[in-house]
Amino acid sequence: MSTVFSGIQPTGGLHLGNLLGAVRNWVDNQGDTVGFFCIVDLHALTVPKEPGEVGKGSIELARELLACGLDPTESTLFIQSHVPEHAQMGWLLQCNTGFGELNRMTQFKDKSAKQKDFVSSGLFSYPSLQAADILLYDTNQVPVGADQRQHIELTRDIAVRFNSRYGETFVVPEAVSPAAGARVMDLQNPTDKMSKSAATESGTIYLAEDLSKTAKKIKRAVTDSEVEVRYDPEAKPGVANLLGILGAATDRDPAALADEYSQYGPLKSDTADAVVTLLEPIQERLSELQQDPDSVTAALITGARKASTTAQATYQRAVQNIGLTPPG
Numbered sequence: 001m002s003t004v005f006s007g008i009q010p011t012g013g014l015h016l017g018n019l020l021g022a023v024r025n026w027v028d029n030q031g032d033t034v035g036f037f038c039i040v041d042l043h044a045l046t047v048p049k050e051p052g053e054v055g056k057g058s059i060e061l062a063r064e065l066l067a068c069g070l071d072p073t074e075s076t077l078f079i080q081s082h083v084p085e086h087a088q089m090g091w092l093l094q095c096n097t098g099f100g101e102l103n104r105m106t107q108f109k110d111k112s113a114k115q116k117d118f119v120s121s122g123l124f125s126y127p128s129l130q131a132a133d134i135l136l137y138d139t140n141q142v143p144v145g146a147d148q149r150q151h152i153e154l155t156r157d158i159a160v161r162f163n164s165r166y167g168e169t170f171v172v173p174e175a176v177s178p179a180a181g182a183r184v185m186d187l188q189n190p191t192d193k194m195s196k197s198a199a200t201e202s203g204t205i206y207l208a209e210d211l212s213k214t215a216k217k218i219k220r221a222v223t224d225s226e227v228e229v230r231y232d233p234e235a236k237p238g239v240a241n242l243l244g245i246l247g248a249a250t251d252r253d254p255a256a257l258a259d260e261y262s263q264y265g266p267l268k269s270d271t272a273d274a275v276v277t278l279l280e281p282i283q284e285r286l287s288e289l290q291q292d293p294d295s296v297t298a299a300l301i302t303g304a305r306k307a308s309t310t311a312q313a314t315y316q317r318a319v320q321n322i323g324l325t326p327p328g
């Protein structure tokens with residue numbers, strides 16, 4: 001069975017982009033793969049946070065991921081800081097990552113531009129920690145949205161470089177993204193990706209929000225002044241985004257769906273219905289889990305234990321291959 005690893009930051013609630021771009025893939029492949037899914041709390045510290053904020057967000061995110069269908073008996077769900085080898089391996093890999101390579105990362109450029117007062121060096125070296133996350137688990141596939149593919153490419157380069165410097169240590173992973181939904185755009189600014197840090201709330205659909213609000217956001221989505229329904233992300237980003245969301249939610253090809261619509265109104269209401277249908281069962285499970293906080297904690301404890309076994313073995317292999325002096 002191939003091994004799958006992916007991570008997500010505990011910053012704000014899960015949104016539709018996270019679900020369609022990544023989390024749905026994680027859930028759908030359970031049972032056929034060995035899955036490690038990590039709440040990357042250390043990554044969240046790369047931008048300033050209030051005391052306690054990241055810890056609370058991590059538990060909420062765990063609950064949401066379980067509600068989306070991650071099954072702790074099939075997959076390993078854990079919090080990054082519970083497995084210290086992530087930070088330790090992160091350092092080893094930082095020393096095998098080029099400054100120039102990090103300087104080319106578009107996520108760093110975007111995020112550092114938003115930080116007016118303080119840009120941490122952690123934000124810059126973040127992709128080396130992400131590489132550590134992935135390489136610790138001998139990962140074959142990394143299911144991510146399109147915005148993370150550059151980081152996975154860098155992870156591959158780091159793995160190849162380390163293997164050639166120190167001998168065969170890491171499996172070289174590959175990124176996988178869904179055909180539809182790999183890049184869900186903001187409903188109000190369809191040339192920006194949907195994100196938690198969007199300018200307005202109305203462009204982002206949160207998994208836990210009131211579903212009448214969800215439907216309204218989709219019906220008010222920005223389109224264009226034409227009337228033709230056509231899948232053209234360059235020329236018609238708003239319409240293409242709706243077709244992409246509808247395609248992802250109903251497992252259809254967005255371009256083929258375009259042929260079934262001649263007006264924006266029906267496209268919007270079908271998209272709203274499809275998203276509501278997708279989110280309803282998730283919200284039901286979410287409210288069940290809210291009544292059962294112990295099951296969330298138990299999943300995270302078991303997850304950290306399982307993840308540690310693999311992470312410790314890989315970390316030891318890396319240290320041995322580098323040839324650091326063993327203790328004792």
Ligand code: TYM
Pocket residue numbers: 005006007008009010016017018019020021022023040043129130133134142143144145146147148151181182183184185193194195
């Ligand atoms: P994060 O927390 O920003 O996003 C989690 C996952 O959701 C995907 N995603 C989207 N997909 C489609 N459309 C969108 N608008 C959208 N927004 C987010 C992301 O591509 C991602 O798959 N650096 C990572 C976290 C990370 C990680 C890892 C991922 C840390 N270590 C190791 C994979 C492997 C991040 O910030 O994701």
